[in-house]
Amino acid sequence: MLKIRNLDAGYGKLRVLKNISLHVKGGEIVTMIGANGAGKTTLLHTVIGLIKPMRGEISFLGQSCTRTTVGRIVASGCALVPEGRQVFAPMSVEENLLLGGYVLQKEQGRAAVLAELEHQYELFPILRERRRQLAGTLSGGEQQMLAMGRALMSKPKLVMMDEPSTGLAPLIVRDIFQIILRLREEGNTVLLIEQNAKAALGIADRGYVLEVGKIIVQGPAADLLANSDVQRAYLGREKID
Amino acid sequence: MAREDLEQLQLERLQSTLYRVGTHVPFYKKKFDQLKFNYDDIRTLDDLRRLPFTEKQDLRDNYPYGLFAVPLRDVVRVHSSSGTSGQATVVGYTRNDIKTWSSLVARVITAAGVTKNDVIQIAFGYGLFTGGFGLHYGAELIGTSVIPISAGNTKRQIQIMQDFKTTALVCTPSYALVIADTMMEMGINPNGLSLRYGLFGGEPWSEAMRQEINQKLGIIATDNYGLSEVMGPGVAGECLQCNGLHINEDHFLLEILDPATLEPVPEGEVGELVITTLTKEAFPMIRYRTRDLTRFITDPCPCGRTLKRMERVMGRTDDMLIIKGVNVFPIQIEKVLFEVEGTEPHYQIIVERENHADKITVLVEVMESIFFDEMKKQRMVIDRIKSRLATEVGVNVDVKLVEEKTLERSEGKAKRVIDRRKL
Numbered sequence: 001m002l003k004i005r006n007l008d009a010g011y012g013k014l015r016v017l018k019n020i021s022l023h024v025k026g027g028e029i030v031t032m033i034g035a036n037g038a039g040k041t042t043l044l045h046t047v048i049g050l051i052k053p054m055r056g057e058i059s060f061l062g063q064s065c066t067r068t069t070v071g072r073i074v075a076s077g078c079a080l081v082p083e084g085r086q087v088f089a090p091m092s093v094e095e096n097l098l099l100g101g102y103v104l105q106k107e108q109g110r111a112a113v114l115a116e117l118e119h120q121y122e123l124f125p126i127l128r129e130r131r132r133q134l135a136g137t138l139s140g141g142e143q144q145m146l147a148m149g150r151a152l153m154s155k156p157k158l159v160m161m162d163e164p165s166t167g168l169a170p171l172i173v174r175d176i177f178q179i180i181l182r183l184r185e186e187g188n189t190v191l192l193i194e195q196n197a198k199a200a201l202g203i204a205d206r207g208y209v210l211e212v213g214k215i216i217v218q219g220p221a222a223d224l225l226a227n228s229d230v231q232r233a234y235l236g237r238e239k240i241d
Numbered sequence: 242m243a244r245e246d247l248e249q250l251q252l253e254r255l256q257s258t259l260y261r262v263g264t265h266v267p268f269y270k271k272k273f274d275q276l277k278f279n280y281d282d283i284r285t286l287d288d289l290r291r292l293p294f295t296e297k298q299d300l301r302d303n304y305p306y307g308l309f310a311v312p313l314r315d316v317v318r319v320h321s322s323s324g325t326s327g328q329a330t331v332v333g334y335t336r337n338d339i340k341t342w343s344s345l346v347a348r349v350i351t352a353a354g355v356t357k358n359d360v361i362q363i364a365f366g367y368g369l370f371t372g373g374f375g376l377h378y379g380a381e382l383i384g385t386s387v388i389p390i391s392a393g394n395t396k397r398q399i400q401i402m403q404d405f406k407t408t409a410l411v412c413t414p415s416y417a418l419v420i421a422d423t424m425m426e427m428g429i430n431p432n433g434l435s436l437r438y439g440l441f442g443g444e445p446w447s448e449a450m451r452q453e454i455n456q457k458l459g460i461i462a463t464d465n466y467g468l469s470e471v472m473g474p475g476v477a478g479e480c481l482q483c484n485g486l487h488i489n490e491d492h493f494l495l496e497i498l499d500p501a502t503l504e505p506v507p508e509g510e511v512g513e514l515v516i517t518t519l520t521k522e523a524f525p526m527i528r529y530r531t532r533d534l535t536r537f538i539t540d541p542c543p544c545g546r547t548l549k550r551m552e553r554v555m556g557r558t559d560d561m562l563i564i565k566g567v568n569v570f571p572i573q574i575e576k577v578l579f580e581v582e583g584t585e586p587h588y589q590i591i592v593e594r595e596n597h598a599d600k601i602t603v604l605v606e607v608m609e610s611i612f613f614d615e616m617k618k619q620r621m622v623i624d625r626i627k628s629r630l631a632t633e634v635g636v637n638v639d640v641k642l643v644e645e646k647t648l649e650r651s652e653g654k655a656k657r658v659i660d661r662r663k664l
Binding site: 003005006008018019021022023025214215216217218219223226227228229 | 246249250252253254256257260261264280281283284311312315335336337340341520522
């Protein structure tokens with residue numbers, strides 16, 4: 001579904017990502033883990049089109065999207081749940097969700113949007129309860145759910161999530177990850193960027209480990225959990241024998 | 242998996258493997274530094290060609306743990322090469338490596354027809370040799386009932402085969418023939434056994450030898466390939482089409498190069514196999530020169546597997562004999578011997594140097610009836626072998642007939658060539 005080959009990207013003269021190759025197949029949860037500043041967000045921003053790649057190829061659903069605009073990429077079925085939620089605080093929950101349905105409305109009309117809204121309320125019952133409330137008054141976990149629901153409103157083929165667990169209580173993180181698992185059951189494809197390596201690898205099919213802009217190891221998530229490099233660096237489990 | 246998706250996976254795995262060896266293995270770090278090689282330079286699978294080779298000697302120079310990419314505390318298993326030629330070398334596995342190894346061998350075993358309903362007798366040596374444990378873990382993963390009998394004690398092998406109702410046999414092809422012959426001596430009819438499949442590896446063998454084994458044991462014999470330096474068994478294996486070995490390309494990158502120029506041979510031609518591991522954690526290998534000679538088969542296999550195939554290994558570059566400028570492999574001689582009537586499938590090739598020219602003498606066992614028969618018949622067999630060798634292999638060799646059971650029998654890898662040249 002998503003295929004990245006030899007990608008270099010960054011800001012100005014600063015090359016953040018170095019020769020990144022990665023792929024996501026339909027129906028998979030793929031996670032990319034790495035510390036602060038490793039380049040995780042840069043990668044997502046490059047895929048969605050906010051940053052132009054310096055070198056390399058990105059293709060989505062077989063179409064090259066190295067030189068297309070954000071609008072086109074989103075319209076082709078790729079949605080981003082940004083880091084720190086970024087909900088529209090002065091708008092109501094429902095208005096936030098409807099905004100996410102913009103692409104869907106243009107393509108399939110109002111009825112499709114309302115059906116999808118109903119679907120999001122099923123997935124996140126708390127949002128239905130808070131539908132009239134201003135988004136800014138929601139708790140962190142609820143805002144995260146709203147951001148996810150808003151991205152899902154476009155019925156994307158690929159959902160990219162940028163650190164959905166940041167700043168949330170462990171119990172809420174568990175809920176969020178349960179929802180991600182449910183998304184896969186419903187046939188969605190997820191690229192999950194996380195610092196919480198253990199939780200992310202716990203639900204993902206495959207993973208990539210990013211360190212200062214390079215992929216240092218990749219493989220099935222279960223293998224990465226058992227990989228000693230990953231354990232030392234990201235799971236805080238330095239084994240001293 | 243579509244070829245394009247496979248290549249994406251191979252590239253991703255290659256890039257992270259190179260990064261890891263370049264940072265964790267001083268030997269590779271030094272080599273990469275000398276070449277001024279930057280990881281970002283690997284942008285396609287073909288860029289692999291810019292990387293240095295790893296030779297058997299490098300493994301010896303770094304004996305025992307110098308090429309490990311993880312600290313020993315992460316290593317859960319150590320094996321040692323069987324030392325087919327020369328000093329032993331050491332390889333290691335992490336827990337993940339063992340898991341990968343098991344699943345790759347499981348693929349090979351499954352392709353060879355074995356399921357969880359089978360009873361598999363593993364007559365490969367256990368211990369430091371990778372053969373026994375490799376097949377063992379793969380078979381267990383499938384759920385096959387494993388008999389870890391290890392190599393040797395042929396009569397006991399047969400007894401157990403009978404009593405435990407073995408359906409699949411794992412050993413070297415030469416040992417399979419030893420088992421078949423011993424059965425005959427013991428008066429046991431192989432057709433009365435439950436044996437159906439044979440998974441053979443560890444040494445080169447000819448198609449003629451396969452037919453002989455199939456016939457004598459009443460099984461379908463398949464070949465599988467591996468070497469301890471890159472993992473052990475599980476690199477490639479034949480399916481029931483018996484037309485070449487499917488390579489586990491998602492875990493190994495294989496190149497076939499001209500051993501002299503080290504450039505790729507034209508598609509489909511014979512050359513030396515060079516292997517790069519893509520997923521090994523403890524002991525990654527970059528462009529390991531196997532010295533094994535084979536060729537790629539690219540046309541699709543009727544079994545439906547999309548993995549590219551390689552021909553059964555025809556010999557090692559070290560085994561290649563150059564007789565009056567002609568390259569000769571023991572396996573070519575074997576093929577002829579198996580075709581001539583009256584000979585037994587046991588032979589030895591003696592190489593000597595006389596007056597600065599290499600001379601080959603083939604010792605071959607013949608049936609009792611011929612050996613004690615009149616000279617004329619013996620003469621005929623010798624002439625037939627000689628003329629066939631001259632036309633098929635293109636060299637003149639001496640042939641000596643020997644009595645049955647005079648040549649040494651091997652329980653593991655057979656020693657076919659005795660080199661008396663003092664080079």
